[in-house]
Structures are given as C-alpha cells and as structure tokens.
Amino acid sequence: MSQQVASAEKRRGGFSSRKIFVFAAIGSAVGLGNIWRFPYVAYENGGGSFMIPYLTALLVAGIPFLFFDYAIGHITRGSSPLAMRRLGKRNEFIGWWHVIICFVIAVYYAAILAWAAQFTIFSFTKKWGDDPEAFMFGEFLKTADANAGVTFEFVPAVLIPMVLVWLAVIVVMTLGVQKGIGATAVIFIPLLVVAFVWLVIQSLFLPGAVDGINALFTPEWSKLADPTVWTAAVGQIFFSLSVGFAIMITYASYVKRKTDMTGSGLVVGFANSGFELLAGIGVFAALGFLATAQNVAVGDVATSGLVLAFVAFPTILNEAPMGELLGVLFFGSLFIAGVTSLISIVEVVISAFRDKFELGRVQATLLVTIPIALVSIILLSTTSGLNVLDIADRFINQYGIVLAAVVSIIALGWFGRKLPMFAKHLSQYGSFKLGRVWVAIVAFVLPIALIALLLQSFLIEISAPYAGYPQWLINIFGWGVAAGAIVLGFLLSLMPWNKAVSLELPEPAHTAANRTLRETKQEQS
Template sequence: MSTSRTESRGTAAKNTDASGREQWGSQLGFLVAAIGSAIGLGNIWRFPGVAYENGGGAFMIPYVVALLGAGIPILFLDYALGHRFRGSAPAVFRRISKKLEFLGWWQVLLCFVIMTYYAVIIAWSLRYVFYSANVAWGKGSNAANHFNNFIEAAPAPQYSLAPVWNVALPLAVVWIVVLVAIGRGVSRGIEVANKVFLPLLVVLFVALVLRALTLPGASEGLNALWTPDFSALKEPKVWLAAFTQIFYSLSVAFGIMLTYASYLRRRSNLVGTGLVASFANSSFEILAGIGVFATLGFMAAQQNTSIGNLEGVQGIKLSFITFPAVISEMPGGAIFGVLFFLSLAFAGITSLISLVQVVAAGVAEKFNLRPAASAMAVGIPAAAVSLMVFGTKSGIYSLDVVDAYINAIGVVASAVLVCLITAYGVRNLKQLQRHLNFVSETGNLVGAWWRWLVGVVVPAFLSYVLVSGIVGYIRNQYDAKSYTRGFENAFGWGSVAVVFVGALVFTLIRWRTPVDDFEPISLEASNTGGAR
C-alpha cells in the first residue's frame, strides 16, 4: 500500500466519530460552510431591493429585530437538533419520535426542488461570465433582448419540452462541480469546496463594490438606499419583509443547518459559531446593498433620472437585465461584468452544495450508501429535472412560480411545524436549550428567552405568513397578470404536492441503517440548563 493512500485513509479516519459518522475537519471548516450556505443569490439580488422598497435606512431597524428575534433563535434550534441527534433531517426527526420522520423528508424534498432550479440560475451566471468578456449584449435596452434570446424564452408561459442548449453546457459544469464536492465527503469535499469558493466570492465582491463606489452617481444611489423613511415603520408589510428576508437568507428550518451541524464534533461551540455565521451573512447583505445601489446610481445618472424611476432593482431582472445594461455604459464594463457574474456563480455554488447535501445525507442514511453513491443517486435525477423543467424555453416561467410556492408555503410550513412540534408536540425545547449551553460551554447564555421566541413569537409570526400566503394564492394566485391559473396550479401547487407525496413515500420505505439504535450526547448539566 502506498504512503499517500495510507495517509488519506488516516485523515478520513480522523474525520469520523466513534460510530463512523463523518465530521468536519475543524470548527472553522463548519463555520465557512455555514456562511457559504447562508450567503447566496438572495443576498446579492434580493436584500438591496427589499431594503430600498421598505424604508431605506429605516429598514435596518426591523431587519435587526428580525435577525435577533427570529433568525438567530431558529438557527440555534437547527444547530441543536442536528448536533444532539446527529443525523440527516429524516433521521433526526425519527429519533425524536418515529411519527415525525415525515417532517424530515418534507425538508429533504423541499431542498431537492429548490436545488433543481437554483442550479439553472447559477448556469446562467456562468454563461454571462463569458458574455461579459466582450459585453456581448451590446448597448442599453439590448440587455433585455439578449437575455430573452439567451434563455430562448417562450412568448407565453406554457410548458415547453424543448431544452435550451446554451444553458445545458454550463448547467452540466455546475452539477459536476457540486457532485464531486458532495461525493468526496464532508471534510474532503464540502469543506474544501467552501474554503475555495467563499474566499474567492468575498475577494471578487469586495473588488466589485470598490469599483462601483468610484462610478459617477454612486453617492446618489447610496443616498437612495440608506436615507431613512421612518414613516415606513408604521406599515406591517415592512416588518413582514424584514422577517421574511432574514428567514430565507439564513437557510434555516428546512434541513440545511441541521444537517451541517450533525457533522460537528461532540464538543463544539454552537452558540458562538451561530452568532458569527449570522452576522457574517448580514454583513455581506449590507455590502451587497452598497455595491448594487452604487451601480444603480450610476445607471440613473447616465439616464438623467432618479433611482425610483428605474425598473429591475431586485431578482432576475436586476442580475441579468439591469446590471448588463449598466455594464455596457461604464468604463471597464467587461471587467466589472466578469467580477459580478463570477460572484453570483460562487455565491450560488456554495449554497447549492448545502442544498444537495441535505438530500444526499438523507438518501445515504436511508439506503446505507457511501457519499459518492448517494451523490450520484441524488445528482442524476436532479440534473435531469433541472434540464427538462427549468432549462427549457418555458423554464423562466416555471422557475418563478415554483420558487414562489415552495418558499412561501413549503419552507414556511416546515419552520412552523419544527417550532410547534419541538415546543409542544414532544416538549423538547428545554432539553435543546441545555444542549446548546452545555456543548458551547456558555453557562446560561441561551435562557428562557430562547424558548419563548422559538415556541411563541416565531411560530405565531410565521403562521400568519403561511396562512396569508395560502389564502392569497388560492384567491388571487401568485401573479394572475402573468400566469393562467392552470399554469400556476401545475407548477405551484404541483411542486408542493410533489414534496408531500415524495415525503410520504420515503417515510414508508424501510431503513437500511439502524437509525433507531442511537444515544444522543449525554448532558452533564443541571436541570436549570448550565454548562459544566
């Protein structure tokens, strides 16, 4: 046996626990992966627009309240569940109660659906890196025509089976990179990938922001974003937008952070890591706001108009229509474009890896598969769905509808159920509170306030969001101006139904691993909850 092979096996052995379960190579590796998962496309193209439309600088007040009152508490809940019960989402909830395995598979199937369209957006970003090199879309309004021609958008939202080959090649690259990372395991694959892509993302994006700040009109863009409108704080929708942004941005309550935390060593600083990851994510969102609105300020100056008169200040239009239009007008636009779209791609890849790992971990444990086998078992059907549903000429329409329904209904429902079940169904919150304090050695830092937030405040708020979303979609659809009810039913309610049926089917399949033969980490703490 060669020396290198012996060393490789020795490293793999060091990164498993006594039961053979994989572990992160270090606490830093977990932290980088957690930050990489949280920092995604939404930080760049969603937060700036949401802040601008909901009070500007004043939006930071409800944003911080949402971060402290909902985001961090639910992140702690995910960490505690994953670390204490040490498994994929289905295994964790089954170990809490056999009746709860369905909830774990609900989270797994949510991630499966999300990753199939998320990969397509990353593929668009990769293709636009090359388009940026020579500003292929030309000047001004040509950016919109170029994007529609690139994705070969059908004239109306009606499902098409015709694949877009311009998208297929970069999509294949995306899936190969992600599946190689997943197949190599937690420490040698996911951790290494995040240690490469996250620093690259930060360096590229900081360079992009610095360049944006030098553009004519940048200060006007920043004034438009950060000038506070305190009267907006009287509007419930502003607070709703803040809580929703935090909730989606941190990747909580649908299996990602739960799965990542399950690979931590038995003594890990869950509380400290959660705080660092949360504030790192929010810091990047603020950085994105500065970069995006400095750029929009330049665009407004070029058009001799105000920021308020610009269209496409968030979402797909911002990234693939508005920004290309800006790039074509600015000095050194090609370099700026390459930086921007590489940043989008790297942000997307780190988040996509975390989504795929939730699914791969659940499948691996259910069917007793090695990481490489589970990566292929998950990746091949996911890549097929990406190409055949979201990589087609109708892909942009189906992507929009599925994203709206899966997030507003599927993800929010998952969060409500996790909070209510742990608080009232199995009454596990006090035990999880003790676990957070014990393994993090924080004394009583996580106190009764945490149980009150997780058991009362967050589920009450999210229940309101969930019911409002369901009623609104039933009565008025998601976007009745753009889509027929039949199209929305097929892709919107249809995607929710796929998650439900898929979760039910996987729950009924027999486990190939002894999932019930498990002892959670022993707590040597008092009933009042401190560390040693």
C-alpha cells in the same frame, strides 16, 4: 454512546474543525438572495429605517431558528429524516418533507448558476449588446409564452453550462463532507469576499453612486408602522440564513460534539447580514450610476431578482467605465455564492438517503444527484425553463420552507417539548448561553411571525394569478409542487429503515465521556 451510533458517525464523516463548519455554514447562507433580493427589499420597505425591523428579525427570528436547527442536528447526529425520527417516530415525515424541498430547489438553482457562468463569460465582450432585456429573455433563454406550458425545446446556451455545473457538483459531493464540502467552502468564501469587496469599491467610484446609496439608506420612519414591513424583514432573514429546510440540521450533525454551536451561530448570522449590507451598498451604488446616466430617479431603475442581475446590471455595465471587469466580478460572485449554496442543498438529500439505506458516499451521491440533474436539465434548460423556475421558486419557498418551519416548531416545541433540552445542549459548550427567553421566542414569537408571513403571501396569491401566469401552470408547478413535497415526504417516511441504523437518540457527549471514564477507572482498579 453505543458502538452502533459511533460507527455510523465515523461512516458519515464530518467537518474536521469548527472553522471549516463555520465556512460551510456561511457558504450555504450567503447565496443569490443576499445579492439580488436584500437591496431591493430594504429599499422598498423604508430604506435606512428598514434596518430596525431587519436587525430585530435577525435577533428574534433568524438566529433563534438557526440555533433550533443546530440543536436538532447536533443532538441527533443525523440527517433531517433520521434526526426527526430520533426525536419522535411521528416527526420523520417532516425530515423527508425537507428533503423534497431541497430536491426541488436544487433542480432550478442549478439553472441560475448556469446563467451566471455564461454571463461571466459574456462580460468580457458585453455580448448582451444595447438591449440586455431582449438578449436575456429572447436570444439567450429564448423564453416561450407561458401558455405554451412545458416545451422540452432545449436551449444549447443553457444546456451545456448546466451539464457542466452538475458534473462539478457530483465531483464535489463524492469527495465527502470534509474534502468536498468543507474544502470548497474554505476556498470559495474568501474568494467571494475578495471579488465582491473589489466590486463594491469599483462601484463606489462611479458617477452617481452616492445618490444610489442615499436612496437605499434614507429612512422612511412612517414605514415602521406598517406590519408588512416587519413581515418582509422576517422573510428576508429567514430565507437568506438557509434555515427551516434542513441544511443547518445536516451541517450541524457533522460537527464534533464539544463544539461551541451558539458562538458559531452568531458568527454565521452576523456574517450573512454583513454580506447583505455590503451587497446593498454595491448594488445601489451601481443603480445610482445608472439613474444618473439615464437622468431618472433611482427608484425608476431599482429592481430585484433575475431582472436586477441579468437585465439591470448588464445595462449598468454598458455605461460604466471598466464595465467588463465589473461584469466578471458581479457574475463571478453570483456564481460562487450559488455554488456553495447548491452544494449545501444537495447534501441534505444525499445525507438523508445515506442514513436511511446505509449507503456509501459515492453510491448515495450518484443515486441522488443523477435524478436531480436529469430533472433539472430536462425542465430548466428549455425555452419554458424560466417560467417553471419562477413559479416553483415562489411556491416552494413560501409554502414549503416557511410552512415546514412552522410545523417543525409545533411538533418539536409544542407537542414534543424538546426546546428545554435543546437549550441545555447548546448551552453546555456554547459561549452564548440559551435559556427561557430563547425557548419562548422559538415556541411563540417565531410561529406567529412565520404564520403572518404565510397569510400575507396567501392573500396575495388568491387575489390574482402569480405574475400573470396561467392558473393551470401555477397549479402544476406552484401549488402542485408545494403539496407534492408534503405527500412525498409522508410516503418516504413509511419506508423501513435499514436494520443497521440506530433510531435511538444518541446519549449526550458529556454522558458518554463520563461513562468511558468510569469504565476506564474500573478496568484500572
């Protein structure tokens, strides 16, 4: 390894151990989608029988792509743009595409954290009152009609916590990879597990909890013949593992060269799915209680996303014994899970600009986080913030993350033929060896599954405007944002690299070690 690359690695920093890396990777993977998306997706797609396509998707889509991301970052020792550039000049735009995707997600993700923080406080007094839906969309968010467009009418109840969230993120990011990201993950992930396990235990003792769990896990075997169920499983695994948009590429670039990456990947993959199953039990135990209290079927109260978190759960807490405690545990868990995920998302952008322009940690953090924070606050702390968030989230996930993943496989796997090299690299120190089966899965099975997911989403999109929003608003914050990420990614790839940055692929760790040994022996002789 050249002195130039070695110096760059030292400047970038890294995780001090494999354990810290695993905590950080789990922190990124375990996010809001685990808590409010998985339970409903499982319920809607066959309940107990959904575990078959879910586990299949984990093994043949999620973990293989996680290894793909790990290999890119660990071999190249760089951020996504630098990694892609080192693997081929034409690939650099994919890395910058990843960066813009993360920029967009960070913009709206911070708003959800602000809501979760506020609702944690609201839980002490159940401030949402007897009508949580009216409180959430009316008194709290003051949501404007979608036809009004972007209003720029700020909502203080959202603005203030958003500013505090961004200040906290900036502080963590300036501390660096180990002292900031790693330390936060080591503290927050155990705290999240303790809080959520406590929440689940409390939920299990609610009247009707068993009915909710039965509703979640009762199998509908006929669903296994439905292709959309298998596509839903791929989508859930893909989005929940934080793969496909450079987070794991970036984190893997901070790991020591002789680290067991495949063993780490298995730990992260199964830990993420384990938390999802735990979330499913906790959420549906609570929904079973609500259904019993309202004397309706569980299906009548089952929902997902923002409505589950900020409407259904407050409704449950109004009826539940010790509702204040459950509320603090639930919304506190949402906040903690979101913080570790947001940190990982922002790090993708910071790392890219550090590598491109040879910037210091603090300088790059301020250069990146201040613009993201300003856009986030201006767009999302207003009365139109919810509408912007909902549309951007839908389109940047489907036509940003998934499409970029397909393109990266085609570029590196088909045209670049890098997959055998990736398998060899990860197998060298990995406890789980990769071979032709992994190469075949990544090269053929994954693209087919992800293209099917894209086509399914696209057919839904063109059949009717998403969620009934005005088409012009969808064109701006949906299609416009998704397409703009590609265009901006290409333009950023045209900017010249700092001359101090090596664009060559670093030599493998074992080659560097052997060369050093030879040089030492020659000097001794």
